[in-house]
Amino acid sequence: MKKGTRTSPGSYSMGPRHGHHPGFQAPKVKDFKGTLFRFLGYLKPHKGTLLIVFITAIISTIFSIIAPKLLGKVTTKLFEGLMLKIKGVPDASIDFGYIGHLLLLLLIFYLISSLFLYLMQYLMSGVAQKIVYILRRQVNVKLSKLPLQYFDDRTHGEVLSRAVNDTENISNTLQQGLTTAITSIVTFIGVIVMMFSINILLTILLILTIPLSFIGIKMITGKSQGHFVEQQRQIGHLNGHVEEMFTGHQVVKVFGREKQAIETFENMNNKLYQSAWRAQFLSGIMMPLIMFVSNIGYVLISVVGGILVTKRTIEVGDIQAFIQYARQFTQPLTQIANISNLIQSTMASAERVFEILDEKEEIPDDKEAIILKSPKGDVTFDHVAFRYKDDEPLIEDMSIEVKAGQSVAIVGPTGAGKTTVINLLMRFYELRSGHIQIDHVDITKIKRQSLHQLFGMVLQDTWLFNGTIRENIGYGRKDARDEEIIAAAKVANADHFIRTLPDGYDTILNEEGSNLSQGQKQLLTIARALLADPAILILDEATSSVDTRTEVQIQLAMNKLMKNRTSFIIAHRLSTIQDADLILVMDQGKVVEQGTHESLLEKNGFYADLYQSQFSKADRSSIGLSL
Template sequence: MNAGRKEGIAQHSPLARGIGGFGGPGGAFIPTQKAKDVKKSLTRLLGYFRPHAFRLGIVFGAAIIGTLFSILGPKILGNATTDLFVGAMSKLRGEPGEGVDFTKILHLLLELGILYFFSSLFSYVQQYLMAGVTQKTIYELRRQVDEKLSRFPLRFYDTHSHGDILSRFINDFDNISNTLQQSLTQLITSAITFVGVIVMMLTISPLMTLVVFLTLPLSFFATKAIASRSQRHFSDQQKSLGQLNGHVEEMYTGHLIVKAFLHEKQAIDTFNEMNGRLYEASWRAQFISGIVMPLMSFIGNLSYVLVSVIGAVLVTQNAITIGDIQAFIQYARQFSQPITQMSSLTNLIQSTLASAERIFDLLDEEEEIATVIAPVKNFAPRGRVQFEHVQFRYRKEEPLITDLNLDVKAGQTVAIVGPTGAGKTTLVNLLMRFYELDSGRILLDGVDITSFERHDLRQMFGMVLQDTWLFHGTIRQNIAYGRENATEQEIIQAAQAANADHFIRTLPDGYDTLLNEEASNLSQGQKQLLTIARAILADPAILILDEATSNVDTRTEAHIQRAMQHLMSGKTSFVIAHRLSTIKEADLILVMQNGSVVEQGTHQELIKKDGFYAELYYSQFGSWEKQEPAI
């Protein structure tokens, strides 16, 4: 493929991440992930809402008005009940008058209907506007992160697991989106409802309001006692769930190996053991947290009984009306809801701020060195590559490449061989500026590669890796990935040059064959042929083959070698190889050990030296060939 489009380095590591959330009736007792610096994360997140300040003002205004309208409802309904009761009682006692004034009651009910209508209307307005504000904010934040990821050096992806990066880009964004859209306005309405209900209850009866308040500490201590007991079990539940998911994924990913070594029973036993631990932790956590609702209902009913008794006494003393008792009971029912909602939202907001902090950590990561001020443009490379006193290390304490000097002439095919960890792949990564040098410089036709924009530099290279990468799409689209606006004829010619055209045409849909996400409907060798065709289509000035033929059979390898010889004619090519039979015809072979080029020359020259290369060669083909090596 064109090296201007970076392929990810496979870095897999187990990831069992606890998910903050709600469990069981009555609230959230699953341990919630918390931000390290809540104030900083909150301030920074709110900063993204500044362009939408006007809309947010409308949202908050609509939330306040709609909530106030809904709070007035029980009072009006109580007045209607009082009028109905007074009229009916006066008629039963035979007092003069018309009895129940249905016109007045109808008028009150009409008022109530209008209030609830506008309350619903304002609620709709706030949700509609908030959805737009939230999605635009998340869009901008996601765009910034996406651009940031494209500017990270390869070192970042080497030191961060792909699972963690995906988790931040998907799960954390979803978490923020859901919270901002649903919970922010709910937090406002809950606070207004809490204050409004208290005011309305005080206007009806301060004594009954005091009774309701006295039940609050009882609810608080009961909830806290249950939460402290259930939290440990929820923590065990999340831990067991993570272990179980990891085991299931591992067993199904490697099911062929499991079957080949007859470990099905052990896998099932391990699953049953983990599943049992998850069951024990889950039922204990759910059972204990499930006590909250019955307990809160008991405390609420206790408050209800006290309010009813005291209210009845006050009615008999003409201190309040019967409609006031009805309205007060409705307010008392609403009183606990905002408290429960705000308590739940507190945990959710903490989790959201933790997600925001993880995203901000990405945005604050160090990027690649800034773009060149006056970059070289319209450069037509011939292919000469020079390394001058190059030094590089991945870690400061572990030197890898020390004082490397190399001069590769244009059009040469250079093979790089050596044991694992010798620095072969590092060499080409430095050439393409995936990493920056510690010292020294690399020249391309006499021009320092740091004088080019990275995009322009990498367009001069084509790379085929040992690990194939194909995306979900047709074979035609995967090959065309190598060059924008490639014609159908050019795609077919590239496939023919890579010896892939024949097997493509044998597929039912030919070039329109759809590859799945992992391209598992092709063999490993066929996938490699497609990546080679993609590189051929890119037609780069310099070609890099990193174990490109390691996954194909010997006969296919021979065809590819012939195609590559034709392709690389007049081009500089770097071939990293462990199978030394593939690089006998190279113009120059570099033998690397511990980051240094210890030998260089043609195959025949290195064999005659009887040095490190000869030792590597004979270790692959047997000592019998040492007497008369096959050239």
């Protein structure tokens, strides 16, 4: 999707500018526990399903932990039969019928355990996807409610990383981590019960090794958390850079900045590598640490168990079963070590998502806000003041009055505040003081959606999405019929070239719209604005990047579009706005002059200087060409 952008703060562009605002701070983990509890709050609506998941986990685990006990009895029965044969007891034999019965029972237990494990995974996958679905929807709704300032302060990659990568990271952990956590808890408790039923002394010896594991996990987790946060932050930066380089690859090549772009990528990639490596390395230490502690437990069980067997206080099959339980006992700890990096990474992702959800939204509509049903297009700026930063005034005491149907050109040097005026008119930013009225109604008393629908925009940077020409023109009004779309294209002088395309109105535009010329794309945006039939137009030098012949076509289409509509024209070339009903000359946020083209030239002031400087440049250029 191609997005038009401007370089001034607070642009009315369809997408954010690249680069961070000076005041923007990278996300840091402020409250790990708070984030965790808030994240768990998303599980509350699924308490019933989670209860069933927990029950299925218990049933599955019970049947799986009974298995070692049965195997122990098989081993004991085999051992007893062999010992009787060795001792030469008459008619001594191994009771294979009893062993076969136990093995059949063991097979049934394994099947039941697997069945309930499958059911648990099925239910948990549904819960995980529903929660992530809700998170994605909340983020999407939130982004639509955030002020333009939020997008001005962040790169495309930063926003996309939070909205896509972080939510996907949460999805993976919910799917894998929760089921593992539930089975680990149930297994841990069940195994302890079974071990106590075999031998209390051996169980106590094994439990004594647990604190060693927990101390190691806590130390490593604390250190690795910061690296996981840094990893997610660096992913956002890298995404932003890659997105910039791909969308602006022609500019990069033209100015020979490939080497610099690669160096910047290498620097960002190296930072991501360092943070990711440290995070994964520290998390990876937990596995061998737990294995080491587990091996200590196995040694203790083997030594003490062997002594108990010789004293005939425990059967050899029970030792085998206990060793299996010891392995199952450490398995939950091992699983926690395996998913700990996922949990930490997810908390970093969750906090980044929650930061979006906690961002300050646009001021909500007034309870008594109205919808302008039959707008005329009268616009009044009454002593308007605005500044992006408290200590840097931009617009001070601006007062202008525009009658319905008038065309108003806004001119001035770069940074004069031309775009800011439009942003304030559309209420993308809130005023510091003063009032703006449309049809004598304060814009704060008009519902935002209704306010925005009053405007149609034709920008210097065309915005077309990946879809058919019919869909792009129809974007101007969602209920538009085909004949209305075609009629709008005809008025915009676009119908002819559309019909020359192989698929006509069903021609699919690619992501950059590069299968059309700049002039053709501009005619489509004019057709889209015509279809919307707005009361007020915003025009931003739509002919500045096309050839002279195409400029004439676009200008004719724009004249039709502007007829009987209030129009605000941000002008860069003063030759294009000589017929405007009112020209506002801005400098440093103030309207220093206003009037018609002729009256402003007669004043011989700021506008006259701008006009003369442009035409003198044009004269010098033409002289240069003739030479």
